[in-house]
Amino acid sequence: MIDMDALKRQAAARALEEVESGMRLGLGTGSTAKHFVDLLGEKVRAGVKIVGVPTSEATRAQAEACGVPLTTLDEIDRLDITIDGADEINPALDLIKGGGGALLREKIVASASARMIVIADDSKWVERLGRFPLPIEVIPFGLAATQRAMGEAFAKAGVSGQMLLRKSADGHVFVTDGGHWIIDVRLGEIEDPPRLAGLLSAIPGVVEHGLFIGLGSTAILAGAQGIRVIQRP
Numbered sequence: 629m630i631d632m633d634a635l636k637r638q639a640a641a642r643a644l645e646e647v648e649s650g651m652r653l654g655l656g657t658g659s660t661a662k663h664f665v666d667l668l669g670e671k672v673r674a675g676v677k678i679v680g681v682p683t684s685e686a687t688r689a690q691a692e693a694c695g696v697p698l699t700t701l702d703e704i705d706r707l708d709i710t711i712d713g714a715d716e717i718n719p720a721l722d723l724i725k726g727g728g729g730a731l732l733r734e735k736i737v738a739s740a741s742a743r744m745i746v747i748a749d750d751s752k753w754v755e756r757l758g759r760f761p762l763p764i765e766v767i768p769f770g771l772a773a774t775q776r777a778m779g780e781a782f783a784k785a786g787v788s789g790q791m792l793l794r795k796s797a798d799g800h801v802f803v804t805d806g807g808h809w810i811i812d813v814r815l816g817e818i819e820d821p822p823r824l825a826g827l828l829s830a831i832p833g834v835v836e837h838g839l840f841i842g843l844g845s846t847a848i849l850a851g852a853q854g855i856r857v858i859q860r861p
């Protein structure tokens with residue numbers, strides 16, 4: 629049986645080869661990014677000088693525990709590389725992200741980076757985005773109006789799906805690091821991800837959505853046959 633966690637760590641280890649002393653790094657969130665932060669901690673302890681900006685409170689806590697020096701986007705303006713996982717990756721290196729609820733900070737940090745390296749096991753590679761439910765971060769105020777507008781956006785983009793308010797394991801509404809809620813929508817195949825991204829971004833109650841368009845520069849995919857490094861076309 630394939631050890632998915634071992635594959636995630638292999639992808640993280642390959643991404644670590646891109647890190648050089650002096651770099652400013654965006655640190656992603658999730659089970660794959662967690663391996664990267666762990667390995668980065670080892671590199672820091674070996675003397676490599678880097679500074680990181682975490683994309684969630686969970687990553688901040690982990691990075692601090694690993695001894696990775698941290699800063700914020702208020703203190704520095706640009707990052708060299710963000711290394712982060714993804715829920716789906718297509719051949720254009722457009723992504724669905726936010727399965728762990730960190731999409732907003734992840735997108736802010738990736739957008740401030742010269743490069744984004746996406747690390748994943750190769751089950752995340754898809755011809756078309758949309759099998760994974762698209763996370764959409766919303767303001768609790770006026771939720772029904774926001775959902776109506778989201779439904780109109782889906783219709784214009786030629787997709788549809790049930791909108792589910794994300795709950796935590798304890799049954800309470802899941803609240804993001806920014807204090808917002810998440811609506812997950814399984815859309816099937818998204819024919820035109822950039823168009824849907826634009827339509828969702830135009831809705832006032834939508835804080836951010838999990839479509840990452842044009843941000844991924846490189847994907848490092850680990851599978852049973854080895855590692856594939858794919859550059860954005």
Ligand SMILES: O=C[C@H](O)[C@H](O)[C@H](O)COP(=O)(O)O
Nearest residue numbers: 658659660713726728729730
């Ligand atoms: O909000 C979470 C992030 O977008 C994660 O990077 C994404 O969900 C992938 O997570 P994992 O590496 O655990 O599959």
